[in-house]
Amino acid sequence: MSSSPAASGLSSLTAAAPLSLCTREPHVPADRLVAEMVPPPRFDAVRFATYIPDPKQPSQTEAVEVLDDFAAGLGGAHATGSGRRGLFGFGRSKGRAKGKAAGAGPRGVYLDGGYGVGKTHLLASVWHAAPAEPALKAFGTFVELTNLVGALGFQQTVETLSGHRLLCIDEFELDDPGDTVLVSSLLGRLVDAGVALAATSNTLPGKLGEGRFAAVDFLREIQGLSAHFRTLRIDGEDYRHRGLPEAPAPYSDEQVTKAAYATGNASLDDFPHLLEHLAKVHPSRYGALTDGLAAVCLTDVRPVPDQSTALRLVVLADRLYDREVPVLASGLPFDRLFSEEMLNGGYRKKYFRAISRLTALARDARGLVETH
Numbered sequence: 183m184s185s186s187p188a189a190s191g192l193s194s195l196t197a198a199a200p201l202s203l204c205t206r207e208p209h210v211p212a213d214r215l216v217a218e219m220v221p222p223p224r225f226d227a228v229r230f231a232t233y234i235p236d237p238k239q240p241s242q243t244e245a246v247e248v249l250d251d252f253a254a255g256l257g258g259a260h261a262t263g264s265g266r267r268g269l270f271g272f273g274r275s276k277g278r279a280k281g282k283a284a285g286a287g288p289r290g291v292y293l294d295g296g297y298g299v300g301k302t303h304l305l306a307s308v309w310h311a312a313p314a315e316p317a318l319k320a321f322g323t324f325v326e327l328t329n330l331v332g333a334l335g336f337q338q339t340v341e342t343l344s345g346h347r348l349l350c351i352d353e354f355e356l357d358d359p360g361d362t363v364l365v366s367s368l369l370g371r372l373v374d375a376g377v378a379l380a381a382t383s384n385t386l387p388g389k390l391g392e393g394r395f396a397a398v399d400f401l402r403e404i405q406g407l408s409a410h411f412r413t414l415r416i417d418g419e420d421y422r423h424r425g426l427p428e429a430p431a432p433y434s435d436e437q438v439t440k441a442a443y444a445t446g447n448a449s450l451d452d453f454p455h456l457l458e459h460l461a462k463v464h465p466s467r468y469g470a471l472t473d474g475l476a477a478v479c480l481t482d483v484r485p486v487p488d489q490s491t492a493l494r495l496v497v498l499a500d501r502l503y504d505r506e507v508p509v510l511a512s513g514l515p516f517d518r519l520f521s522e523e524m525l526n527g528g529y530r531k532k533y534f535r536a537i538s539r540l541t542a543l544a545r546d547a548r549g550l551v552e553t554h
Contacts, residue, residue: 200449200450221350223505232303244414256314290380290412325497331368336364435482438510438511477507480510480513483513483515502539509544
């Protein structure tokens with residue numbers, strides 16, 4: 183790793199050496215996983231009022247109206263009691279929800295759309311708008327939800343979440359039959375307990391897992407999951423790059439290293455070594471891996487060698503994006519991380535999301551070089 187001041191011509195710098203992700207092996211207790219089931223820092227302040235629909239995309243305006251009504255409907259009694267109409271009938275019955283009978287049809291809302299159309303913004307807005315105490319609302323990615331089950335056990339997870347009014351699940355993309363059966367069973371139990379569901383994905387519920395597995399059991403579980411959701415399609419272009427300049431080209435190793443030494447609480451790692459380290463840390467700990475970082479600096483970015491490594495990198499990119507940690511890098515640009523085979527395969531939506539988010543974070547990191 184080229185982090186030595188002497189090796190990089192930085193011997194005159196007196197700043198403390200940067201941090202390294204490769205030296206971190208965080209332990210995350212189960213109670214932290216539960217406590218952190220809230221919208222991530224990037225979405226602390228978002229609300230329906232701060233979502234700016236694209237005037238050329240009426241589905242965005244419609245989604246705001248339907249979701250606002252859905253959130254307002256969560257203010258009644260728990261769904262197993264007298265408030266069931268408000269909870270699952272979308273209360274005031276605007277937009278697509280009009281005329282739904284109490285308890286009829288899907289018991290959740292599912293936001294489907296392309297990358298960067300603001301689905302997570304809207305999902306977090308549902309969480310913030312729902313008139314319930316934070317302890318009665320949960321928000322997490324699909325990966326974080328499966329990690330919670332792994333930490334607590336299935337029955338304890340059901341007991342922990344079944345008293346909630348709302349469960350929001352971001353990035354709802356199923357990667358293997360085991361996770362599909364697990365989540366299908368969990369959501370079925372939570373729906374029976376009266377928990378409202380809201381989820382986002384880049385894939386329609388009935389198409390989850392398409393192109394990955396053909397097992398009859400898998401397809402049956404997918405259909406069961408789809409039945410829990412009423413789908414809202416949100417069209418539009420990626421706001422992360424709408425009207426913004428192109429992300430900067432990768433910098434030199436020396437520029438990245440110098441910026442890492444000059445930026446407080448920045449990390450500096452050789453990209454291939456970081457990928458090796460991620461294999462030693464459970465993805466549920468990737469958020470803790472980035473605790474306290476002001477920037478991530480990477481040298482020698484190169485194509486990801488295999489799919490397992492690529493999927494771990496996707497999770498890290500999500501956690502960095504959630505926490506608004508800029509990423510400064512040398513080597514190849516982020517749109518060349520994944521092979522053509524990967525970008526045409528069953529996980530392509532995850533990889534395109536990672537490229538979109540890492541490109542946005544690279545743009546955020548521009549000032550680290552320009553100011554040093």
